[in-house]
Amino acid sequence: MTIPADADARRAVPPVICYPTDTLPVPDMVRYRRALDGAMAVSQLLAPPRGACHFRVKAGQFFRITSVGGPQVGDLNLWHDGDLSERFYSGKTRALHGSHVTSGERLWSSFPHLRPMATIVEDTLGWYGIDAFGGSVHDVIGTRCDPYTGNLLSGAQYHHCCHSNLTRALADATGLPLPEAERHVHDVLNVFMCTGFTRDTGQYFMKASPVRPGDHLTFFAEIDLLGALSACPGGDCSSKHSSDGVDCHPLRVEVLAAESGALDGWASPMANGYDRSHGRQV
Numbered sequence: 001m002t003i004p005a006d007a008d009a010r011r012a013v014p015p016v017i018c019y020p021t022d023t024l025p026v027p028d029m030v031r032y033r034r035a036l037d038g039a040m041a042v043s044q045l046l047a048p049p050r051g052a053c054h055f056r057v058k059a060g061q062f063f064r065i066t067s068v069g070g071p072q073v074g075d076l077n078l079w080h081d082g083d084l085s086e087r088f089y090s091g092k093t094r095a096l097h098g099s100h101v102t103s104g105e106r107l108w109s110s111f112p113h114l115r116p117m118a119t120i121v122e123d124t125l126g127w128y129g130i131d132a133f134g135g136s137v138h139d140v141i142g143t144r145c146d147p148y149t150g151n152l153l154s155g156a157q158y159h160h161c162c163h164s165n166l167t168r169a170l171a172d173a174t175g176l177p178l179p180e181a182e183r184h185v186h187d188v189l190n191v192f193m194c195t196g197f198t199r200d201t202g203q204y205f206m207k208a209s210p211v212r213p214g215d216h217l218t219f220f221a222e223i224d225l226l227g228a229l230s231a232c233p234g235g236d237c238s239s240k241h242s243s244d245g246v247d248c249h250p251l252r253v254e255v256l257a258a259e260s261g262a263l264d265g266w267a268s269p270m271a272n273g274y275d276r277s278h279g280r281q282v
């Protein structure tokens, strides 16, 4: 390998943001927060340690994920209730909002829909920011822990990774057989997880989550949602995952409904406006 004479100059080219967000539709956070203030819980579920739960949220309702019992990371999947082909698109959410998400940012759906599925309205870990290691909370960079990578790396057969927990939860929610449900499980929002990339090797890292019991992340459902939440076998993800070797805690999910009239003037977002001709005349 020959290093070119202008290597430093090439490296010194400043970056540009791929997707400036100044033309993204802006969520009406004042309206959402006011609606949340008067909202009442209509259902409550628990994702057990190393297990998952599923829940349904109507467009215009809220859902809240709360740490209970001890520091715990959760892996969240979202689908359009009634159309599993529209699901949370972690990669595009990352491209739009960055590697970690917080209040005012949105979870976007897959093509061809590409619309906001949920807007984060409350994040009690919003104070964390980006630490000295480049770590931050609630990432959309990890995929989800899964038994295939474990098998690849160590030959293990472990059944309580988030991928399997989410598969079982979706099968329970829909009645689909496990292999069918598994095809709809997708890359997650890593709720409460603290992650980043090492500066020297660019490797994905995790560190002990700063979450404490009572901390929560609250979303406004922009469309009818089916959700599944796994309480990751990694616990607070301070050391390892994909095994039964660390302390694990449950996570609570509450669905909340706003008072009638609180969302007057709000409308669920339409599907994306691209005509889908892909450059060919029909």
Ligand SMILES: [Zn+2]
Binding pocket: 075, 144, 145, 161, 162, 163, 231, 232, 233, 234, 241
């Ligand atoms: Zn996991």
